[in-house]
Amino acid sequence: MKNSELNQRRLQATPRGIGVMCGFYAEKAENSTLWDVEGNEVIDFAAGIAVLNTGHRHPKIVAAIEKQLQAFTHTAYQIVPYESYVSLAERINDRVPVNGPAKTAFFSTGAEAVENAVKIARAYTKRPGLVTFGGGFHGRTFMTMALTGKVAPYKIGFGPFPGSVYHGQYPNAAHGVSTADAMHSLERIFKADIAPDQVAAIILEPVQGEGGFNVAPADFMQALRKLCDTHGILLIADEVQTGFARTGKLFAMEHYDVKPDLMTMAKSLAGGMPLSAVAGRADVMDAPAPGGLGGTYAGNPLAVAAAHAVLDIIDEEKLCLRAAELGHHLVEVLNNAKADCPHIVDVRAQGSMVAVEFNDPQTGEPSPEFTKQVQDKAMKEGLLLLSCGVYGNVIRFLYPLTIPDAQFRKALDIIRRSLSQ
Template sequence: MPRDDANKTAETLGTSIRDRQAVSVSSGVRNVHPVYLDRALNAEAWDSDGNRYIDFVGGIGVLTVGHRNPVVMDRVIAQCDRFTHSCFNALPHEPYVAVTDWLAKNCPIEGPAKSMLTNSGAEAMENALKLARAFTGRTGVIAFEGAFHGRTLATLALTGKTKPYKTGLGPLPGPVWHLPYPCPETGISVEDAMAAIAKLFSVSADPKSVGAIVIEPVQGEGGFRACDGEFLVALCRLCDENGMVLIADEIQSGFARTGKMFAIEHAGVAPDILVMGKGIGGGFPLAAITGAEDVMSALAPGGLGGTYSGNPVACAAAKGVFEVLEKDNILGRAKQLGEKYATHIAWLRDLPGGHVIGNMRGIGAMRAFEVIADDGKPSPKRLQSLLQLARESGLLLMPSGEHANVVRLLAPLTIPFDQVDEAFAIIARLLPKVAQVTQ
C-alpha cells in the first residue's frame, strides 16, 4: 500500500463509522438505512448510538425466526465447541447431512430428492443453472420481468431489472429470455403469459434449446407480486412436455414466509429444482438446492461444492431453525401475521393522509403495500419520505418494486403482535407528513 493511503486509513480510526465507511467500503455497496447495527433480539434492534428500532427489514427476509433466536444460538454454540469448519468436499460432517435430510423430507419435489448446500442464494442459483445445463444438454433459460435472482454474472442475466444491477457490465451469460410475469399488479393474465412463451418459441427460441425456466412464485425485489397459480401449473406441464427443468426460486419466499413452507405449494406444483437461502440459516450464511434425484446427479462427482459451502456452524443454525419452525408452529403464525398485516393496512387507508397507501400485495406474511401519489401513480418520493420518517421514529422498513414505491414487510415471523401494532401506529402518525410530499 502506498504510504499516503496507509496514513489515510490510519487517520480514519478515530472518526465516525460513516466516515470510515466512506474511506474503506466500495461505493458500489449501497445502504438503505444509514444507521449501524450494534445489537438485536428477535424483532428489535439497537444502533451504535443506542437508538431502538422495530426491525421490519429482517436482514431482507433472513431472520424468519428472529435475531439471535435462543434455539438457534444454542445449536450454534454447541457446534462451535466441537469444530467450526470442515470443507465437506474434503472431510464430510453430520450437520451437513442433517440439513439435507430435512430438505429431502420437506421440499415439494416428486420422488427421491437430493440436495447440495451453498453459502448464498446467488451461489445456489448458479449451481442450479449448472445442473440444468448438465441434465438437459441445453443452455437457454427463460426468466421473467421483475425477477431478482442475484448479482453474480449468471444470476444477473436472469434478473429482470437493469438499474442498478446491470448498468455498465455489457453482455451477460446467456441466452436468457425475459417474459411477462402474470399477476394482478402487472395486469398480465395466464393466457397472455402463455401466448408470450408461444411467440418466443415461434420467433426467437427453439424449445429444444431451452434447458430451464426460472421463476419466483412470489417476486421479492419485484415487490411481493404473487404469480398466478394456474401459470405455475402450466409451466410445470410445459417443462415436462419439452424436457426442460423448472427451477423455483424460493430464496425470499421460502421457510413459512407465505403461510406454506414454500410458496410454490400454494399452486400444488413440484419443481425439478428448488433454490433456497435467506431464512434457512437463522442469520448464518447458508443456502441450498434441492431437486429430483436424476437432475441433482447430472454432474460428475466433484462438479458441485465449495470451500465454505455447508459450513458446520451454519448447518447447526439451520437445524435450530427447523426445530423452531415445528415447535412454535411458525406456519400457523405466518397466517396470523398476514391477517394482522392486512387489517392494519386497511386501517391505514381510512386515516388522515391514508390516501398515500395503495394496494396490498403478497400472500401469508409475505405482505407489502404500495405508496402512491394523489393521482394513484407510484410515488418513490413519498416512499423515501416514509422510510426516513419511520427510521427517525424507531421503525425500519424495506423498499422494493419496479417503481421503488413498495414497502415490503419482512419482520421476523416470531415478532410479538404488540410490536406489530406499535409499528403500524408509527406509520399512522407519519401519514399526514408523507402526504405533504409533492411529486
C-alpha cells in the first residue's frame, strides 16, 4: 500500500472540510513512534493533539481495555450503571482543584464537556451570558464555536452562532496585552454588552491551546476569581488540552492559588479513547435536574477503563515531574537557538506545554511561512510538529511524556537543525 494511493482515495471518499495535515498514513504506533504504511518511522511530537500524554498503546492501557472488553462494552450508564464510572468520578473528585466537595460527569468529547459545563452554569446561576477570550479554542459544535476566539478555520461559513457570548482580551506579553488590558476589556463588556448580573460564567483555558500556548499570568487568574466572586459569576477552567500532567501538574489550575468552580477535561484523560468530563463544586454540579445531563455513549466503559489506567500511569511513572524535566530541556534548546534564528520572538512554557513563536525579523510581522519551513525541515528528518496561534506562527510541542530519553535527545537535535538558518 502506498501513501499516494491512499491520498487519492481520501480525496474521493471524504469531504474537503476534514483538513488533513500529513501526507502519510499510520499503520502502527508504539509510545512516541509512528510507522506509516510504507514502513517510514516518525517521532510523534503531536500525540494526536495532546491526547497521548501516556504514549501510544501503553501496555497498562491496552490491558485495561482488553479486560473490560471481556466483560461488556456498552450499557448506556443512564440505563444500567457500572462501578468503574463511579470510582473514576471519585478519583477525579479527589484530585480536582475546586473548593469543597466535588462531583464529576462523563461525556465523550471536549466540545461536549464544554457544552455541558455551560448547561450546568446556566442552570445554577439562572443567567444566560458567557464571557470568554480571543484566541481561545473550546470546540466545533455551535455553542463551542461561539465561545472559540479564532475565526479561521473553525467558524467560516457556519454562522449565526448562539447569542449572549462575549470575548475579552487574553493577556499576552509578546503581543503587548497586559493583565490590566485584559481586565479593562471585561469592564468594557460589562458597560457596553451585558450587565455582570446576567453573566453565568467566565470560561478560559489556563494555557491557550490553539491560540498559541499563551499562559495565563497569576495576577490575571486572581483578578478573574475576584471579579467572579464580586458578581456571582462562575469561573470555568477549560483543561481539555492542559490536563493530565502536561503542564507539570495533573491540572494547570494547580499552578495558581485560585480555584475554578467548574473544569472541563478530555484529550489525555483516557489515553486515546474518547472520554471527557466536567468536574466541579458539588452544589453547582447538582443544579441540572435528573436527565438533564448525559448521552448515549457518555462514560463509555472501555474509555473509563482506559482512564483508570491513565491515572495509575501518571502516578506510578511520575509523569508530572517528567513533564517539568522534559519541558526544561526543550526550553533550553529553544532559547539557545535564538542566536542563530532571528525569527524567534518568544519561547513560552508551562511544564511540557512548550511553544516557540516566529516573526519576520525584517517586518516584525507574524511569519506562518517560516513556521511551515521549520515544520517541513523537521518532517524531512522524521519529526512531526504541530503549529498553532491566531496567526499560525507558533510551533507547539506535544510529545508523549513517556518518550524514551534517547529518542527525546534525537528529537531535540532535529529541532536545533530545523531552527538553524
